[in-house]
Amino acid sequence: MISKSTIEKVFDIARVEEVIGDFVQLKKSGSNFKGLSPFTEERTPSFMVSPVKQIWKDFSSGKGGNAVSFIMEHEHFSYPEAIKYLAKRYGIEIEETEQTDEEKQKASEKESQFLVSEFAKTFFEDQLFNTTEGKQIGLSYFKERGFTTETIKDFSLGYSPDQWHAFTDEALKKGYQLNYLEKTGLSIVKGDKKFDRFKGRVIFPIFSMSGRVLGFGGRILKNDPKAAKYLNSPESEIYHKSKVLYGLYQAKKYIAKEDNCYLVEGYTDVIQFFQTGVKNVVASSGTALTPDQIRLINRLTPNITVLFDGDAAGIRASLRGIDLILEQGMNVKVCTFPAGEDPDSFAKNNNEVELKAYLNDNATDFIQFKASLLAESAINDPIRKAEVTREIVNSISLIPNEIQQEIYIKECARIMNVSEEVLFSSLAQILAKKQRDESKKKYAPEKPMALVKPEENQVKAEAVDPKYILERKIISLLLKHGHERNVFNDVVIDIDENEEIIYKNLEVECSVYDKIYKDLQDDETEFSNPIFSELHKKIEVELASKGKIEVNAFLQSLSQDEATEVTHILMEDEKEKLHRWQDANIFVTDKSILDPKEVVQTILSMRRLLIKEKVNQFGEKIKTNPNEDVFQILTEIKDYKQLEVIISKRLDRVL
Structure with a gap:
């Protein structure tokens, strides 16, 4: 149990606008702040925060409350967990009594998985820094990559021993259930045998936006043609890779501050950028970019700069993912690195000033970048040129802002040497087709229509009380x-x-x-x-x-x-x-x-409402008790009705 004094300190010190600002980009709106709802998919802000009242309200989902309730809703924390999170954020010492074994057993399925994951993170860190094998293999690898001890600790990097069940045995010894070790994917269970999933790998913990451990990425260090170079935690109740961005926990405040997010591909890209001084960076962790990941960024900034290495084939393969960003109404820039360089190596070989200067000088608007890139592949080929032009106009059609659409059409016409009229006509056709498709989808019945008897399946609207x-x-x-x-x-x-x-x-x-x-x-x-x-x-x-x-x-x-x-x-x-x-x-x-x-x-x-209720009660009394003094009851009804007339006049209502 957390002491009452700790709870009071949390409520006294925690500022709702600061707490929510860690998860949502808030903009001043009079005496309040507004932003995009973190609970629904929206493009127009309907989320309000009141610093004066220290409360928030999400008009799109109907949720609302104070700083504690926001953390509970957003992170699915229990009340004590939310208090602990805020206490940690504001440096408040937590006074509490130790949990009994019975209380530990009552922890929810999801919470049990979080507890197992947190233990695993601590175990892997301890192995990295405090064992001979961890130092010689894991720590040496990170140092060779150029990571400092401070950076390694910032990202809670670790090492899993090259033994079949070292982690599993230690977890079981500490009282964690094999059931949860298996569900989180930390242990693989086959009959009576148990194996560590990340055996002999350096570990990259994957955090939620609030800093909870969701899963892990592991890189093998020895040459083994049968083993995957990188291995991730499997999907679980707490880890959904399509809804997570690596490094977002460390980068969120810098993304909001810089009003821009750099998007890279791998763990080491993020860590190297962060160490060099560019901290507003996240990675999709090798997966194709998803709408959920884009929305995570959009809550902090509408601006994304996607970073590529010099591999042209890889760039073309990633263009479809960037179309998803445009669809969310965000501003996208692209920056490529010189041949033979990737974000990791470039950040390692340049200091903060040089890295920031390169990013500023070479970040290009996505539509211009795409048009230039595809134009090169269509030189002296009219058919290919028509296909490429159509593809670029398709991307422009995804942008919700009509003014931006017009500007990009003109720029595309210049780059592709095609008349604006043709491109505007093509854009109009694409948009019209989209509208028709949406209308069909909207009005098309999911099942064949069937006659329903009037008395059956009638859903009555709720009466207003x-x-x-x-x-x-x-x-x-x-x-x-x-x-x-x-x-x-x-x-x-x-x-x-x-x-x-x-x-x-x-x-x-x-x-x-x-x-x-x-x-x-x-x-x-x-x-x-x-x-x-x-x-x-x-x-x-x-x-x-x-x-x-x-x-x-x-x-x-x-x-x-x-x-x-x-x-x-x-x-x-x-x-x-x-x-x-x-x-x-x-x-x-x-x-x-x-x-x-x-x-x-x-x-x-x-x-007036109470009078109506009283009159109705008298009416029921006459019906159910015919022996009552009807004259007296009718007299009382008359008096109440006179009073109702007076009140109705004062309310300017007609009876």
């Missing part, structure tokens, strides 16, 4: 304005000397909290929604004791469901700011300013 809406509105008013004072126009019902009902207008100056509390007490109103009921009680205590709600501290006192609801309520007004209505001269009412009329109308609407 007016009480839920009003209760939520009351909670919203208390959260946002509970402490604010204002003048409220009210009506007092009285009896004159002729025993006629009269209504007197009355101005009351008080806080929103006092106004709502008094009126709900007068009406003996109870919340029907359990979450709102609990929130109402807790808000009352907070306002009565402190006079104001401190959002960050208040969220700590709530259950997960309550905290989620509070976050949704506090951030719902921010949604309008995402649309930039003011740019179109459409001005949205500022809902952060208290409107006393809104408070009164909410309470009146609640009263």
Whole structure:
């Protein structure tokens, strides 16, 4: 268990905009920040972060919360794991009691795999630095590559002994289950026999964006024609190679800072660049680039520079992957190295200044690069030239921005010596075909249409619950304005000397909290929604004791469901700011300013609803109890209906 004082320190020190900024590129938007959702595939920002309230809201997925809940959602951490992660990030010492064996056994399947992977990383590091074999073979190899001890430790590089089951035996001895060693691919199990997957290899741990060990890459050092040079962890519950980029954990803050990401192919390319001083670099680890990997980068920057060695055949094979980047609306540049050089060797043979100068001078816009590259292969061949031109226009058609499309068409026309009109016509044909295909896909029935009887398979739309809406509105008013004072126009019902009902207008100056509390007490109103009921009680205590709600501290006192609801309520007004209505001269009412009329109308609407419920109850009473005094009941119904008429008039509603 983590001590309460540690949790309080984490909440006090952790800044939600800093925590989320490690995973999402945030841009200032008024007093808030906005960015692309890390939970959905989107191109228009719908993710909002409020530094003032210390909360976030993702309008595309509906998720929201504070710094801790973001880490829980994004990294699939438990609450204690999220607290530990933030404590480590902010250098807070964690006070906790040791886990019992029973608590360890209760760890989830996924968490058990993470624990095994973390142990493996530590084991491999220890073998590299503290054993004779590790030093002579593994450490010597890394030193020959030019890696310093600091760099080796930055990337947690390691060594797996050249023995059949040295790692497996040590893991079992430490109490880790063979089941999880096999599921993570660290151990291979065949009947009664157990083998280490990475036997005799130097190890490259692969981290998540938050620094958790997902898997490993291993390079063999001896000549063995039967063994693969590089070996990766197999797919598992925690490791999906198509969704991971090597080096992203180390590079993420530099990518956001430089607003650019260099994309290379291998582990050593990343490490050598990082050591030389270019730290905004990641690798696809030998796999073809995937949309998931591209989205990881897009959350940090819209700019990618793809680095190739001088192998022309390899470059052409990679062009399709770059089309995926264009499709995401990102800006792509390409940089090639001199013949015989690759990113690893070039970074090793040049210092930081020379490397950065080369990258700046030789990075070319991708469309220009592709056009120039393909044009060379079509010299004096009209048919090939037509094919190449069509291929380049296809790439341009993937770009969502029409202005960029036009600029690239003109540049392509210049390079290929083809008229702009022909290229624009070709682009229009490609785009029209795409639109037709999408329409067919959208409207084509998945199965043959069948007649359905009216009474069967009818899905009824959920009825709107007016009480839920009003209760939520009351909670919203208390959260946002509970402490604010204002003048409220009210009506007092009285009896004159002729025993006629009269209504007197009355101005009351008080806080929103006092106004709502008094009126709900007068009406003996109870919340029907359990979450709102609990929130109402807790808000009352907070306002009565402190006079104001401190959002960050208040969220700590709530259950997960309550905290989620509070976050949704506090951030719902921010949604309008995402649309930039003011740019179109459409001005949205500022809902952060208290409107006393809104408070009164909410309470009146609640009263009107309660009256309707009361009248319905009387009606049921007459039906079920015919012996009751019907005249008296009808008189009460009449009085309630008169009151409903008065409230409806005040609400400008017609009965």
